[in-house]
Amino acid sequence: MNRPWLAAVSLAPLLGATQTLLQASAIALCSLLVIGLHRLCMTPLRKVLDGSAKLFASVLLAALLVTCLELGLRAWALPLSLALAPYPALIAVQCLLFEFALGNNARWRTAAMTLAGFASLCIAMGLTRQLLGEFANLRLASLLPGALMLLGLLLALYNRVRQRRAPSRRQGKL
Amino acid sequence: MNTSSIRTALLLLTLIVLAVGGTVLWQQFTAPRITEAEQQLKAQRWLSVLPEQHYDNQPLQHPLRLGAATLDHSRLLAGYLATLKGQPRAVVLHSQTQGYGGPLDLLIAIDEGGRLIGVKVLQQQETPGLGGKLVEPGNTWLQGFVGSSRQSIADTAWALKRDSGQFDQLAGATVTSRAVIQATHDALRYFDEHRQQLLAGGADE
Numbered sequence: 001m002n003r004p005w006l007a008a009v010s011l012a013p014l015l016g017a018t019q020t021l022l023q024a025s026a027i028a029l030c031s032l033l034v035i036g037l038h039r040l041c042m043t044p045l046r047k048v049l050d051g052s053a054k055l056f057a058s059v060l061l062a063a064l065l066v067t068c069l070e071l072g073l074r075a076w077a078l079p080l081s082l083a084l085a086p087y088p089a090l091i092a093v094q095c096l097l098f099e100f101a102l103g104n105n106a107r108w109r110t111a112a113m114t115l116a117g118f119a120s121l122c123i124a125m126g127l128t129r130q131l132l133g134e135f136a137n138l139r140l141a142s143l144l145p146g147a148l149m150l151l152g153l154l155l156a157l158y159n160r161v162r163q164r165r166a167p168s169r170r171q172g173k174l
Numbered sequence: 175m176n177t178s179s180i181r182t183a184l185l186l187l188t189l190i191v192l193a194v195g196g197t198v199l200w201q202q203f204t205a206p207r208i209t210e211a212e213q214q215l216k217a218q219r220w221l222s223v224l225p226e227q228h229y230d231n232q233p234l235q236h237p238l239r240l241g242a243a244t245l246d247h248s249r250l251l252a253g254y255l256a257t258l259k260g261q262p263r264a265v266v267l268h269s270q271t272q273g274y275g276g277p278l279d280l281l282i283a284i285d286e287g288g289r290l291i292g293v294k295v296l297q298q299q300e301t302p303g304l305g306g307k308l309v310e311p312g313n314t315w316l317q318g319f320v321g322s323s324r325q326s327i328a329d330t331a332w333a334l335k336r337d338s339g340q341f342d343q344l345a346g347a348t349v350t351s352r353a354v355i356q357a358t359h360d361a362l363r364y365f366d367e368h369r370q371q372l373l374a375g376g377a378d379e
Contacts, residue, residue, distance in 0.1 A: 053182050064193040068200045075207035078215050
């Protein structure tokens with residue numbers, strides 16, 4: 001379990017729950033909130049638990065947080081919760097991978113950077129998909145295959161911009 | 175068993191109790207709110223088929239008893255009565271028919287004179303871009319039926335132009351268009367045949 005897995009799991013909400021800017025912002029916010037809380041709760045537990053006990057606690061916490069999030073969404077934002085469908089529940093898997101991909105020693109800076117990157121990518125996807133779908137009348141942008149192409153273009157653009165500042169061997173890495 | 179493993183077990187046990195307890199409490203707290211939100215959403219979706227000036231009651235609180243609800247091409251699943259100042263003004267029928275991709279659920283609103291005042295798709299599994307155009311925002315094909323009745327259009331003309339009727343079809347979606355027209359016609363005929371009972375609050379047979 002490491003970074004490629006985290007990227008693969010993050011791909012699902014990035015493609016599936018970013019049809020409009022509202023949905024994208026909602027899923028980004030929910031992910032930030034739940035993953036942040038999960039890490040916060042795990043910080044004291046990480047020192048006293050080890051091995052399978054830590055994994056168990058992590059799963060339990062992720063399940064608790066995601067269940068509460070889903071119930072809250074249903075109660076106060078039912079149309080949004082129906083539109084986001086299974087993706088809020090998937091945040092639990094993201095939580096677990098986040099916990100184990102980033103290693104045992106709590107590196108808040110790395111975690112925050114990764115989370116911020118994920119959230120801004122979500123919002124950028126939502127914005128471009130809604131603009132292309134509604135104003136440029138490009139149907140493809142609101143469908144899943146179009147989302148995958150758009151994500152590729154956005155990452156390519158990011159790498160192109162980054163190239164000037166970062167050494168080229170960092171290209172394509174999270 | 176050494177002290178550290180006992181401590182771990184105790185800690186996990188506390189965590190389980192906290193997690194389960196927290197979830198149950200939160201569920202209890204949100205349950206009434208969720209029910210309310212679901213009802214609101216249902217009312218919003220279902221009543222959007224009725225023009226607002228046609229009712230002042232809460233039609234979803236007045237379900238109709240539908241007798242013999244299996245029609246020629248469709249099936250009526252539910253019906254609701256809309257009243258204005260105590261007078262019955264319209265009925266909303268929930269009709270299910272077979273579309274191209276699966277069952278097609280329609281809401282059909284008919285006023286007290288047997289005139290169609292609204293058709294809306296509740297659920298569909300039609301091909302996106304073809305039959306799915308039915309539910310795309312900005313599609314006005316369903317609006318074309320509003321105002322028609324069995325008095326203004328003969329029974330034989332309730333069909334697509336290619337079936338020698340008088341209605342246009344959605345481009346590339348003959349099966350879907352045919353299903354919608356037949357279900358609408360079915361519902362109008364059902365209303366005409368059971369008008370008295372429906373407006374009185376039920377159609378017992």
